[in-house]
Amino acid sequence: MRAVGYKKSLPASHNEALLDIILPEPEPEPNDVIVKVQAVGVNPVDTKIRMRKEPARGETAILGWDAAGIVTRVGSKVTEFQAGDEVWYAGAVDRPGCNAELHAVDARIISRKPASLSFAEAAAMPLTFLTAWELLFDRLDVKHDDEHAVILVTGAAGGVGSALIQLAKALTEATVVGTASRVESRNWVTQLGADHVIDHSKSLVEAYRKLNLSDVTHVASITHSDQHFDDLVELLQPQGKLALIDDPATPLDVSKMKQKSLSLHWEFMYTRSMFQTADMGRQGEILAKVAELTDAGTITTTMTTNLGNINAANLRTAHSQLESQHTIGKIVLAGFGS
Numbered sequence: 001m002r003a004v005g006y007k008k009s010l011p012a013s014h015n016e017a018l019l020d021i022i023l024p025e026p027e028p029e030p031n032d033v034i035v036k037v038q039a040v041g042v043n044p045v046d047t048k049i050r051m052r053k054e055p056a057r058g059e060t061a062i063l064g065w066d067a068a069g070i071v072t073r074v075g076s077k078v079t080e081f082q083a084g085d086e087v088w089y090a091g092a093v094d095r096p097g098c099n100a101e102l103h104a105v106d107a108r109i110i111s112r113k114p115a116s117l118s119f120a121e122a123a124a125m126p127l128t129f130l131t132a133w134e135l136l137f138d139r140l141d142v143k144h145d146d147e148h149a150v151i152l153v154t155g156a157a158g159g160v161g162s163a164l165i166q167l168a169k170a171l172t173e174a175t176v177v178g179t180a181s182r183v184e185s186r187n188w189v190t191q192l193g194a195d196h197v198i199d200h201s202k203s204l205v206e207a208y209r210k211l212n213l214s215d216v217t218h219v220a221s222i223t224h225s226d227q228h229f230d231d232l233v234e235l236l237q238p239q240g241k242l243a244l245i246d247d248p249a250t251p252l253d254v255s256k257m258k259q260k261s262l263s264l265h266w267e268f269m270y271t272r273s274m275f276q277t278a279d280m281g282r283q284g285e286i287l288a289k290v291a292e293l294t295d296a297g298t299i300t301t302t303m304t305t306n307l308g309n310i311n312a313a314n315l316r317t318a319h320s321q322l323e324s325q326h327t328i329g330k331i332v333l334a335g336f337g338s
Contacts, residue, residue: 001025002336003100004312005060009051012319017050018312021060026096026104028075033110035087035103038119039334040310041066041303042318043127043159045093048247050319063315064097065090065270066332067105068113068122078107088113088287090127092273099310101336108280109273111287114294117301124303124330125163129290130283131245131269132164132220139243139265140218142172149174150213152235154200155222157185159330160245162192162302164220169193170298175213179204188304188328200224204231216240223325226250236262243267304329309337 003023010017028034046063055061068088071081081087089110091098098105113122136142142149151168153161156178168176169192178189179200186197198207208216215237221228226248233256236242242257243265254264272280293299305321307314310333318331 001101003062004064004310004315005062005099006050007055007060009054012047012050012316012323017319018063018315019060020312023060023062023100025102028073028104029106030075030077031106031108032075032104033071033078033081033087033107034073035067035069035089035098035105035110036072037067037069037098037101037103037310039068039123039332040064040098041123041125041127041159042315042322042331042333044322045127046097047319047322049093062096062099064099065093066123066125066127067091067098067103068119069103072102074107081107081110086113086115086119087111088122088126088291090130090269090283093270094274099315106273106280107284109283109287111284111291114291116295120306120332120334121301121303123332123334124159124301125290125294126287127269128159128163128302128330129167130286131160131267132167133286133290134269135160135220135243135245135267136164136167136172139267140220140241142168142174142218144172147173148214149217150215151176151218151220152208152216152232153178153194153220153222154204154228154232155224156180156189156194156197157328158222159302161220161222162188162329164222165189165192165194166299170293174218177208177211177213177216182326185328200228204228205234208235219243222246226252229253230256233257233260233262236260238262241265302329303332305331307331307333309333309335311337
């Protein structure tokens, strides 16, 4: 089968950063399904692993953890899916990725894709909506009916921010404030439903105070958490909650959170699959709910760019765009060509 992989950690601009390769077809484990991949989403985690985790000499690693496709085979313990089902999922970071024509994935972390979306539109959503859902409801514990909640989302124009704004507006009574610096990203965040947008290239404290809102109750820090940390601590109300998903370049001085009794939470979407937690199947349930909301028209795909076929050249372009840190929404690729 055709696939795209890498042998060395090289800059995305290098012709060998990602390679077109041929691999044997995967065999399903008892809890797996085999999916014929129709489209993939590209995420910052792909670029980070490419640069930080070089394969052993002579080996090739496959990236990609956002996919939509068609089930072709099922493992011996799988009863909820069968060949022909159209599904979507984010996969498991400790298994080979989905940048391949056929992909083995645990059936507990997938669901049927939204019927109203194309494969490309669907592939943009699983990882970011799972991350956003877990961040909002598992880490920050935002209550659906709390009309006094104020959620500040930093880096709101990216994939996770785009998902989180939609989920917060659809499923909670909270006021949602997103941060974005460029005109096009501010417009995108507003279009997704944020109640207010402030510029994260300037002082967050000054910009937020001009809104005349009460103190922030929950922070979803998507990117540059170390740069904004002091402002976020100042803006949070006593006993507020701060959750982050990025990898701060400098350590956070969490002692600054003590006087306000603030709580710090980390969200890593792959925790359930990596540790085979008892509630691992919850991710399949979340995706099924997101699919339901999508088909109802309550939320929408965050696909903004389709770079064409799934191949090394197009994936190198996608990685380069993500590493620029100026992308809006999600980048996808669809089909392997003839």
